[in-house]
Amino acid sequence: MTDHVKVEIDAGVMTLTLARPDKKNALSNAMYGVLADSLEQAESDPTVRVVVFQADGDSFSAGNDLQDFAAQATGAFEGERHVMRFLKNLAKATRPLVAAVQGQAVGVGTTMLLHCDLVFTSPDARLTTPFVNLALVPEAASSWLLPARIGHARAYAMFALGEAVSGETAAAWGIANACVPLDELRAKARAAADQLAKRPLGALTTTKSLMRDAEAISALMDKEGELFGQRLQTAEAREAFMAFAERRAPDFSKVG
Template sequence: MTEHIRVTVEDRVMRIAFNRPEKKNAITNAMYVAMGEALTRAESDPQIRAVLFEAEGDAFTAGNDLADFAAVAAGKMARSEMKAHVFLEALARGQKPYVAAVQGFAVGVGVTMLMHCDLVYIADDAKLTTPFVNLALVPEAASSWLIPARIGHARAFAMFALGEPVDGRTAASIGIANASLPVSEVRAKAWAAAQALASRPLGAVQATKKLMRDAAAISAVMSREGEIFGQRLQTAEAAEAFRAFAERRAPDFSKVSG
């Protein structure tokens, strides 16, 4: 476990909170493992009937800590040492209802994980971005399938390939979130929704979720994405993207091959 993920259980709801506000809740390997273990516990504990994702500070999450990506791209860390899959695989097989409260910005996996949440409440002024292509990478968490299915190919491609942001109000209007609210109301709304789900007949809730999701297909897409993601991390394009990030400049992909 890590202090950067706070896990509590209250009124039959497991609350999983990003707790690294000084780094905009950028997710480390230890945080992925902690969240994966928490979800596994939630699935096996009959006293837990819903899961709520939330965050401390002014951001939901900046996504994966880019230091890990840069280390793999530079050959300083093996791709196998990255632990995002522990969390993503737990999301894919989850059967209990998941709720998310999103404020500030959500980047990369901070957006793609929402596709696995059954209810999402977001601040009006939140900003969602999936800048995978900007980093010479590809989408993950089965989002290459789930996001186009949710919002359409054109919008999804603009988010992935151009890195176009989506604000909270737009996220609600196109179906990424259930509702957008003033930031001061988001966590209370999400908590009330999680409590409401926890009061419903769990068997019926789980059966409904299972009917609405093809877990095997989601896992298969995640696997394909993960293989390509790993390959992309070791390309010259990725090396340039992370050098540029470290040097605080715009990347120049004109002289590197894919």
């Protein structure tokens, strides 16, 4: 479907590498499709015991491809949208999920980490969830998961003000397990994945199910998704995306 996601399986570990570094690994609809398909494969393939997310280049992900967003906002988008399938697969994943995060992790690049069981960041990581900046609302059940993880005040500042969280802070706040040097990041994530792959899968699966309410998370994703779709059709969103295309600051006062 796309060459922008590399899928490798080795010694029980499926590694999904975002490979669109020239676009800061912004996630296109096709990339979401590969990620969703891969998570479904991991659930059905007994040889896959752990899934690792990582990225080529200097950023983990710049978030959703804004051209796709703009097309949805103007009604020009056609075909199946795979983002919700990816998010739902994150919600119901029974395999341990591990992430190695460097550079920018914007929007879904951050919210997907809330579904990972182990997260490692590099010092240059910058986690942001600037949904309000685009006149949108949080997704991936992050409106619940992020405040539950770091508290309302910190989460609100990330959502409403778009405040960035460094790799060190992400570890200190509990979004990540540890912040490690960039040149050790992938090795650290892989070592953790290898350890998990040797654990009894049934025990890991049951433990994860006890720690997460997959049905409640999925239901909240539906609610967020409905509101997200509505927001994409608003005058505020059109102004946000027009401003992005015109490389200027948005003026929400004229659409308020």
